[in-house]
Amino acid sequence: xxxxxxxxxxxxxxxxxxxxxxxxxxxxxxxxxxxxxxxxxxxxxxxxxxxxxxxxxxxxxxxxxxxxxxxxxxxxxxxxxxxxxxxxxxxxxxxxxxxxxxxxxxxxxxxxxxxxxxxxxxxxxxxxxxxxxxxxxxxxxxxxxxxxxxxxxxxxxxxxxxxxxxxxxxxxxxxxxxxxxxxxxxxxxxxxxxxxxxxxxxxxxxxxxxxxxxxxxxxxxxxxxxxxxxxxxxxxxxxxxxx
Ligand SMILES: *[C@@H]1O[C@H](CO)[C@@H](O)[C@H](O)[C@H]1NC(C)=O
Ligand SMILES: *[C@@H]1O[C@H](CO)[C@@H](O)[C@H](O)[C@H]1NC(C)=O
Ligand SMILES: *[C@@H]1O[C@H](CO)[C@@H](O)[C@H](O)[C@H]1NC(C)=O
Ligand SMILES: *[C@@H]1O[C@H](CO)[C@@H](O)[C@H](O)[C@H]1NC(C)=O
Ligand SMILES: *[C@@H]1O[C@H](CO)[C@@H](O)[C@H](O)[C@H]1NC(C)=O
Ligand SMILES: *[C@@H]1O[C@H](CO)[C@@H](O)[C@H](O)[C@H]1NC(C)=O
Ligand SMILES: *[C@@H]1O[C@H](CO)[C@@H](O)[C@H](O)[C@H]1NC(C)=O
Ligand SMILES: *[C@@H]1O[C@H](CO)[C@@H](O)[C@H](O)[C@H]1NC(C)=O
Numbered sequence: 082x083x084x085x086x087x088x089x090x091x092x093x094x095x096x097x098x099x100x101x102x103x104x105x106x107x108x109x110x111x112x113x114x115x116x117x118x119x120x121x122x123x124x125x126x127x128x129x130x131x132x133x134x135x136x137x138x139x140x141x142x143x144x145x146x147x148x149x150x151x152x153x154x155x156x157x158x159x160x161x162x163x164x165x166x167x168x169x170x171x172x173x174x175x176x177x178x179x180x181x182x183x184x185x186x187x188x189x190x191x192x193x194x195x196x197x198x199x200x201x202x203x204x205x206x207x208x209x210x211x212x213x214x215x216x217x218x219x220x221x222x223x224x225x226x227x228x229x230x231x232x233x234x235x236x237x238x239x240x241x242x243x244x245x246x247x248x249x250x251x252x253x254x255x256x257x258x259x260x261x262x263x264x265x266x267x268x269x270x271x272x273x274x275x276x277x278x279x280x281x282x283x284x285x286x287x288x289x290x291x292x293x294x295x296x297x298x299x300x301x302x303x304x305x306x307x308x309x310x311x312x313x314x315x316x317x318x319x320x321x322x323x324x
Contacts, residue, residue, distance in 0.1 A: 110128045112135040112136075118217065121150065123137035123148065129242060131264075132242065132267050136149060136152075136240070136242075140273040142273075145232065146230055147229050147238070149226070154223070154244065155246065156259065157246035160247055161180055161247075161248045162180070162243070162244045163243045163245075163255070165179065165196070165240065166209070167240075171239050171241075173268075176241045178194040180192045180248075181224075181225045183218060184250055185251065191225055202255075211230075236272065236273060238270070240269060245257065246258075
């Protein structure tokens with residue numbers, strides 16, 4: 082019975098809720114403040130858990146397409162950054178890769194690499210369609226823009242990302258990346274937002290910009306959003322009961 086709840090309890094619940102509301106913004110992801118020169122907006126973004134990298138994405142279920150902006154700093158200023166989907170495994174072997182680097186004249190370019198094994202890195206077509214590919218370089222940071230075809234009704238894809246320090250500026254062929262722990266852990270699952278358990282389809286108009294709904298990168302942001310919702314519910318409940 083609501084009326085039997087002690088007033089002090091109600092007050093403290095409200096204060097805890099308010100506190101949670103005030104604290105929540107501190108958990109906000111860095112990616113939510115990143116904007117793009119072309120003013121492109123994405124439905125979701127995630128601070129990836131390793132290599133100070135960020136992914137912005139919009140999944141369009143009607144075309145099974147995934148538009149992304151991958152933001153990362155190369156290991157050295159003349160290095161490379163890469164983002165990949167691995168349709169067959171979780172790590173580098175099998176990764177269908179978009180790699181950004183600077184050409185001889187300093188202009189950023191994107192190379193597609195079919196990495197079928199650790200010893201077979203072949204520039205050329207990927208195993209799925211890729212379009213609207215471009216790259217930007219500013220503030221020592223690359224952004225790779227691309228749209229890729231994903232399997233119909235896929236709930237998620239395996240993503241892999243990497244940064245390296247040197248590249249052949251003519252061919253765009255990368256030199257090996259470091260094998261420090263962050264370089265070996267930079268892969269996870271990217272939830273596409275379709276049939277998500279939170280009931281929020283990708284691309285819908287929600288109050289937060291950053292609900293991911295699963296995967297290690299997005300989970301942190303998602304739970305932050307849920308925390309706010311939960312707190313708002315408590316606040317509303319507290320207010321109703323207090324009246
Ligand atoms: C999704 O793709 C369809 C084509 O299949 C297109 O008509 C629609 O505009 C796209 N939606 C968005 C938000 O880009
Ligand atoms: C839908 O996907 C195809 C590739 O499969 C692509 O050529 C086309 O541009 C896409 N349409 C939209 C609206 O993105
Ligand atoms: C990628 O490379 C593997 C191994 O050489 C090959 O079997 C596969 O057909 C290639 N994929 C594409 C899309 O060319
Ligand atoms: C440039 O990058 C640094 C960190 O690498 C960041 O603190 C700063 O805000 C960035 N500046 C702009 C204009 O994005
Ligand atoms: C997502 O929902 C659609 C339509 O309800 C269904 O056809 C599809 O199998 C579902 N996909 C997954 C991964 O559950
Ligand atoms: C860089 O790539 C170009 C074109 O494939 C090749 O001719 C050149 O030998 C390569 N340079 C080095 C240092 O490997
Ligand atoms: C989001 O919702 C607001 C208010 O409900 C509306 O004005 C706006 O056009 C919506 N944006 C999109 C992208 O649907
Ligand atoms: C989402 O982010 C964009 C750009 O970062 C911003 O313009 C927009 O107001 C945000 N929408 C909401 C609902 O916060």
